[in-house]
């Protein structure tokens with residue numbers, strides 16, 4: 468199935484010499500792939516996955532997209548934007564009680580006209596069951612509905628990052644490491660399928676309890692080989708929604724060396740993972756390294772711990 472034309476691709480790859488030097492690499496080692504600039508709805512990696520999942524939804528005749536996420540979910544926000552672009556209704560089943568402040572991604576969910584269903588403090592598996600029930604109810608009532616999986620990370624959605632991996636290799640043929648934050652796993656899985664496990668450094672954010680298994684099964688579904696998956700789990704800290712010290716430091720570093728805004732959940736963890744990997748000797752000076760900027764800017768404006776840290 469052809470992916471939909473929802474994204475501005477290829478995204479640029481930009482040098483980050485001052486950041487490279489600050490973390491102990493040579494100044495032309497480090498580049499940033501700007502998937503925060505994918506165009507639709509404020510940008511971010513979920514756009515590439517939605518090109519594929521929404522193509523499947525339209526192919527199946529859906530009139531409503533249903534998906535899940537945290538209150539500050541980038542994926543939920545971008546599903547809302549994709550629905551607006553495609554003329555589909557969007558229903559977001561979100562974790563929490565609806566007293567979350569209308570800031571950041573949540574503000575944009577409202578702007579894009581999504582319907583919100585607050586499901587309580589549930590883990591993502593339970594949210595997905597609530598969403599599946601909503602789809603069944605809609606379908607029974609005669610409204611074709613499609614469930615976009617958590618984070619957009621089905622094998623179908625992850626194909627967007629197989630394409631991105633090929634795009635990146637065209638831009639950076641001597642690529643040695645691509646560093647990526649891992650949430651629902653589709654982004655890292657697509658990159659592993661395209662580039663091989665040895666070149667992908669995934670940094671877990673604590674979004675799920677089984678990041679290695681999820682990612683491996685997506686890689687296999689894409690026809691790739693997950694053996695040798697490089698996964699750092701030491702930047703999760705106290706959990707997904709918390710802001711560990713090294714993550715805050717990484718965010719400040721990118722902002723103050725390159726004028727690049729990372730987000731406190733995903734991309735700052737990816738950079739903190741790269742910093743740790745340079746320190747460990749897993750990434751060495753002279754090796755061409757790309758930090759994948761997967762977006763998340765609205766989350767900066769919705770992060771209570773970040774506001775407390777910077778105030």
Ligand SMILES: *Cc1c(COP(=O)(O)O)cnc(C)c1O
Nearest residue numbers: 541650651652653654733761763
């Ligand atoms: C969802 C997300 C990720 C992680 O991508 P997955 O495919 O879910 O692993 C990384 N960065 C940002 C900004 C995200 O929103």
